[in-house]
Amino acid sequence: MSRAYELLRREVALAWGRGGGPLVSVGFYAGVATLLPLATGPEPARLAAIAPGAAWTTLALAALLSLDRLFERDYEDGALDLLSLSPLPLELACAIKCLGQWLATGAPLALFAPVAAIALGAHITLAPLIFASALVGGLAFAFTGGIGAALSLGARRGGLLTAVIVLPLFVPPVIFGGGALDAFVAGLPWRAGFTLLCAYTAAAVALGPVAMAAACRNALS
Amino acid sequence: MTVRLQIDGLAVRRGGRRLFQGLSLTLAAGQAAALTGPNGSGKTSLLRAVAGLIAPEAGTIGFGAIDPARARAEDLHILGHLDGLKPGRTGREELSFWTRWMGGDTASLEAAAGRLEIGALLDLEVRRLSAGQRRRLALARLIAAPRPIWLLDEPLSPLDARWRVRMGEIMAEHLKSGGVILAAVHDPLPIPALSLEIPEEGRVVA
Numbered sequence: 001m002s003r004a005y006e007l008l009r010r011e012v013a014l015a016w017g018r019g020g021g022p023l024v025s026v027g028f029y030a031g032v033a034t035l036l037p038l039a040t041g042p043e044p045a046r047l048a049a050i051a052p053g054a055a056w057t058t059l060a061l062a063a064l065l066s067l068d069r070l071f072e073r074d075y076e077d078g079a080l081d082l083l084s085l086s087p088l089p090l091e092l093a094c095a096i097k098c099l100g101q102w103l104a105t106g107a108p109l110a111l112f113a114p115v116a117a118i119a120l121g122a123h124i125t126l127a128p129l130i131f132a133s134a135l136v137g138g139l140a141f142a143f144t145g146g147i148g149a150a151l152s153l154g155a156r157r158g159g160l161l162t163a164v165i166v167l168p169l170f171v172p173p174v175i176f177g178g179g180a181l182d183a184f185v186a187g188l189p190w191r192a193g194f195t196l197l198c199a200y201t202a203a204a205v206a207l208g209p210v211a212m213a214a215a216c217r218n219a220l221s
Numbered sequence: 222m223t224v225r226l227q228i229d230g231l232a233v234r235r236g237g238r239r240l241f242q243g244l245s246l247t248l249a250a251g252q253a254a255a256l257t258g259p260n261g262s263g264k265t266s267l268l269r270a271v272a273g274l275i276a277p278e279a280g281t282i283g284f285g286a287i288d289p290a291r292a293r294a295e296d297l298h299i300l301g302h303l304d305g306l307k308p309g310r311t312g313r314e315e316l317s318f319w320t321r322w323m324g325g326d327t328a329s330l331e332a333a334a335g336r337l338e339i340g341a342l343l344d345l346e347v348r349r350l351s352a353g354q355r356r357r358l359a360l361a362r363l364i365a366a367p368r369p370i371w372l373l374d375e376p377l378s379p380l381d382a383r384w385r386v387r388m389g390e391i392m393a394e395h396l397k398s399g400g401v402i403l404a405a406v407h408d409p410l411p412i413p414a415l416s417l418e419i420p421e422e423g424r425v426v427a
Binding site for chain 1: 269272273274275297298299301304307309310314318319321322323
């Protein structure tokens with residue numbers, strides 16, 4: 001277990017340092033939240049209506065920002081070789097890398113998402129659900145994103161490839177999460193959407209590492 | 222003596238080109254082999270095949286009585302010019318992580334740092350180390366996390382004359398304690414070693 005903990009500590013530290021870490025993602029998020037009223041017009045009613053959807057779109061894009069370096073750096077400097085020579089299976093190491101990514105960038109984004117949504121005019125009662133769904137959705141983004149990052153290892157312009165691979169995988173959490181928020185705003189039952197989001201995340205956490213490890217092994221060989 | 226590493230009839234193909242075939246080598250505990258050959262002949266690929274990172278086209282790689290997957294997870298070090306050290310982290314952070322990842326502890330880490338005289342360098346960021354200092358930091362991992370099989374890719378190249386001698390002593394000690402070393406080199410190893418040459422193309426002569 002100490003191996004897993006040491007790796008998690010290292011991954012959080014690396015993700016934190018990766019191109020400015022959480023500040024870049026949060027800054028990106030703040031940038032979109034600021035530009036949105038300028039692009040769509042400042043009518044409060046319209047902004048309040050699109051605030052939950054904007055929160056999800058921005059979350060997904062911000063998650064993409066730091067993703068392409070998740071495996072690439074370890075692949076380039078040989079660390080991935082060494083990570084595979086351990087009693088800890090590579091699958092688990094990949095899962096821990098994604099968890100570190102989520103702790104360092106997903107969790108700060110989840111904290112910031114309600115603030116940005118309320119600033120755009122979302123009602124304050126929406127804040128807890130935005131926070132919870134961003135937290136859970138961020139985990140799905142990290143684990144499905146990890147698959148894309150691992151698959152694009154060794155490719156030139158891997159960042160672009162990662163985005164292309166990952167965007168379809170980002171669609172379900174955006175639909176479920178955004179749907180839950182819309183339902184909540186409209187006073188409709190929202191639990192189904194949120195539960196589906198949790199289910200998708202659970203599947204990503206369970207299956208993603210297997211795909212990532214296979215992609216990493218393939219890139220190394 | 223127990224057999225630690227047994228390579229039998231190994232052939233490796235990379236990028237559509239067969240690098241070598243029919244390569245056989247047996248290393249018992251306490252033996253070292255120096256792997257020579259021109260650039261691109263497949264020395265690094267052989268080491269990576271032994272480490273299980275690439276699948277050979279033909280042949281087998283055995284680790285005595287130990288299951289290969291277990292041997293690779295617990296008994297094997299590989300060290301090449303890609304040393305896995307992150308430039309932005311300090312030497313201590315990196316050495317301490319890799320030591321624990323490979324199965325060492327704090328005491329063995331301190332011993333290794335003393336042995337390679339990198340104690341004063343550990344608080345610097347890896348990017349500020351010279352090539353030789355960085356190599357010593359990477360080599361410290363071998364001592365900090367004791368594993369019997371060392372696969373070394375050009376281990377001496379960035380080291381100065383003094384450290385080449387010291388590295389020879391360290392390798393000799395490792396062999397004495399029952400380890401095995403397979404090293405790809407251009408200069409002769411500073412320890413008694415079997416010689417294995419990979420020719421430009423074709424069959425291997427051991």
